[in-house]
Amino acid sequence: MKFDWPYFWESLLSPSPQFLNGLALTVIISVVAMALALLLGLVIALMGRSRFLPFQLFASLYIWVIRGTPLLVQLVIIYTGFAAAGIFRFEDTDVLGSLIKGAVQAAIIGLMLNESAYISEIVRSGLESVDRGQNEAALSLGMTPMHSMRRIIVPQAIRIMVPPLGNSFNGLMKSTSILSIIGVSEMFQVGSTMSAATFKVFEIYIVVALYYLLLTTVWTFIQTAIENTLNVRAGLPRAEPVFKRLFGIRSRKQTTPAPALALQPADAA
Amino acid sequence: MTTQHAASTSASTPPPDPHDNIVQAVDVCKSFGDKKILTDVNLTVARGEVVVMVGPSGAGKTTMLRTINRLESIDSGEIRVNGELIGQRVNKHGKVVERSARDLARQRADIGFVFQHFNLFPHMSVLENVSLAAVEVRHQPKSKVNDYARELLERVGLAEKADARTRSLSGGQQQRVAIARALAMRPALMLFDEPTSALDPEMVGEVLTVMKGLAEAGMTMIVVSHEMGFTREVADRVVVMDAGTIIESGAPDQVFSNPKHDRTRQFLSKVL
Numbered sequence: 001m002k003f004d005w006p007y008f009w010e011s012l013l014s015p016s017p018q019f020l021n022g023l024a025l026t027v028i029i030s031v032v033a034m035a036l037a038l039l040l041g042l043v044i045a046l047m048g049r050s051r052f053l054p055f056q057l058f059a060s061l062y063i064w065v066i067r068g069t070p071l072l073v074q075l076v077i078i079y080t081g082f083a084a085a086g087i088f089r090f091e092d093t094d095v096l097g098s099l100i101k102g103a104v105q106a107a108i109i110g111l112m113l114n115e116s117a118y119i120s121e122i123v124r125s126g127l128e129s130v131d132r133g134q135n136e137a138a139l140s141l142g143m144t145p146m147h148s149m150r151r152i153i154v155p156q157a158i159r160i161m162v163p164p165l166g167n168s169f170n171g172l173m174k175s176t177s178i179l180s181i182i183g184v185s186e187m188f189q190v191g192s193t194m195s196a197a198t199f200k201v202f203e204i205y206i207v208v209a210l211y212y213l214l215l216t217t218v219w220t221f222i223q224t225a226i227e228n229t230l231n232v233r234a235g236l237p238r239a240e241p242v243f244k245r246l247f248g249i250r251s252r253k254q255t256t257p258a259p260a261l262a263l264q265p266a267d268a269a
Numbered sequence: 270m271t272t273q274h275a276a277s278t279s280a281s282t283p284p285p286d287p288h289d290n291i292v293q294a295v296d297v298c299k300s301f302g303d304k305k306i307l308t309d310v311n312l313t314v315a316r317g318e319v320v321v322m323v324g325p326s327g328a329g330k331t332t333m334l335r336t337i338n339r340l341e342s343i344d345s346g347e348i349r350v351n352g353e354l355i356g357q358r359v360n361k362h363g364k365v366v367e368r369s370a371r372d373l374a375r376q377r378a379d380i381g382f383v384f385q386h387f388n389l390f391p392h393m394s395v396l397e398n399v400s401l402a403a404v405e406v407r408h409q410p411k412s413k414v415n416d417y418a419r420e421l422l423e424r425v426g427l428a429e430k431a432d433a434r435t436r437s438l439s440g441g442q443q444q445r446v447a448i449a450r451a452l453a454m455r456p457a458l459m460l461f462d463e464p465t466s467a468l469d470p471e472m473v474g475e476v477l478t479v480m481k482g483l484a485e486a487g488m489t490m491i492v493v494s495h496e497m498g499f500t501r502e503v504a505d506r507v508v509v510m511d512a513g514t515i516i517e518s519g520a521p522d523q524v525f526s527n528p529k530h531d532r533t534r535q536f537l538s539k540v541l
Contacts, residue, residue: 131388133384133386133388134388134390136340136382136384136388137382137384137388137389137390137447138390139340139374139377140338140340140377140380140381140382140384140451141377141378141401141402141406141450141451141454142374142375142377142378142379142402142406142407142454143374143402143405143406144370144371144374145370146370147374147405147406151401151405152390155392156391156392233392234391234392235391235392235434235436
């Protein structure tokens with residue numbers, strides 16, 4: 001096997017400015033797309049729970065279409081397809097003094113749309129995991145449904161939602177690698193260019209893989225910290241330490257009890 | 270029919286109530302799908318009265334209780350609390366329509382409700398559970414509310430648990446906190462939905478003692494219960510429900526020792 005160790009170590013430990021730009025773009029696109037997807041996902045989830053039928057229909061149609069088609073195809077339709085059909089063309093625009101490329105805008109929109117469909121399902125199941133009696137108790141104390149949602153339901157649901165949302169974000173960061181297809185010079189795209197110029201294909205993609213691993217590992221630490229904070233605030237034991245989580249040495253004993261007063265059958269009579 | 274009735278009795282101010290009835294339910298009907306749960310139920314409760322609803326399971330007791338603060342809507346008939354239609358109002362065309370969420374919340378704030386499964390808020394301390402609504406719904410000053418909340422916890426015998434998490438409490442303690450939480454709103458009426466049914470037998474007594482104290486203090490109470498000893502001792506009136514209707518109503522002694530209805534007799538023979 002031919003493996004250029006010096007080249008590998010150099011690429012890993014002192015990456016080129018282009019590579020670091022790619023890394024930065026990967027992080028920025030992930031974070032912005034996730035933030036927007038959280039908002040849109042919440043809106044879609046609330047539409048799905050609405051009593052207004054058109055909202056419900058829209059939400060289920062949206063989730064059905066977005067989850068039923070590949071992200072790659074969605075991206076190409078949004079960026080290339082729309083432009084070709086003369087529907088909409090993403091132009092480079094100046095935002096707060098920096099030039100945002102059309103492809104980057106399309107990437108953020110595409111990832112946001114794709115992710116929001118999954119997030120809305122996470123939000124929906126999180127809200128549903130809170131026992132109906134909690135809402136009834138809040139209403140019986142004279143709270144409006146909105147007040148109850150904000151003070152009673154959401155604070156309890158959020159603890160349930162954070163682990164799957166964290167997984168979503170982890171997946172989203174890795175999905176950015178397919179943005180190369182619409183010409184976004186994120187980390188994977190920069191790696192491809194470098195490998196085409198140097199023919200050090202194996203070395204470069206190992207470096208790329210290690211940097212993705214670094215991103216998701218850092219995120220695992222952040223996610224664990226968020227979960228711990230929420231658990232402590234809810235008076236529950238902390239989640240498992242990060243190293244256990246990373247290397248899969250999870251204990252079987254349940255450290256976090258099921259959500260507040262597990263679902264009880266409503267007594268109808 | 271309902272519409273006309275509502276229109277005739279609800280001019281701009283509620284009609285003066287000669288008997289000072291706090292709850293007045295007239296011809297209440299309710300179905301879940303094809304299943305009729307309540308059929309023409311009429312129930313009147315006077316201020317200060319303690320009414321216990323008994324009857325076989327599936328008789329509609331809980332549903333009837335839940336309609337009184339509109340956790341359950343009704344299909345026809347009308348329910349007034351303090352002279353106001355609950356969850357409904359008569360619009361300018363004389364039609365009965367839904368009240369706004371805010372208006373319904375205002376009405377519910379005066380009606381305490383104690384649930385079979387307590388439904389304490391697990392993300393808050395015991396004291397926060399009790400004081401939350403007085404602060405956030407009634408907008409009373411927090412320090413004043415906390416003083417009153419501590420006083421109520423003292424009354425239900427849980428003063429030392431103020432800072433505890435709800436999940437560290439036993440069922441009986443949780444239910445007593447739930448009662449204090451409802452009382453913190455200074456309700457005009459308290460509704461209890463089988464408050465001791467989810468408790469271990471040794472904890473039933475502590476909750477019933479608190480409820481008895483409330484009744485003695487003059488609180489208006491409607492209680493769905495299977496505790497016949499408590500009913501005999503505390504109730505001013507027993508209401509027997511069966512198959513979605515009230516089949517008998519009267520003083521506990523009279524109903525228990527001399528039931529008029531066969532079905533009451535059958536039911537009592539099983540529970541007494």
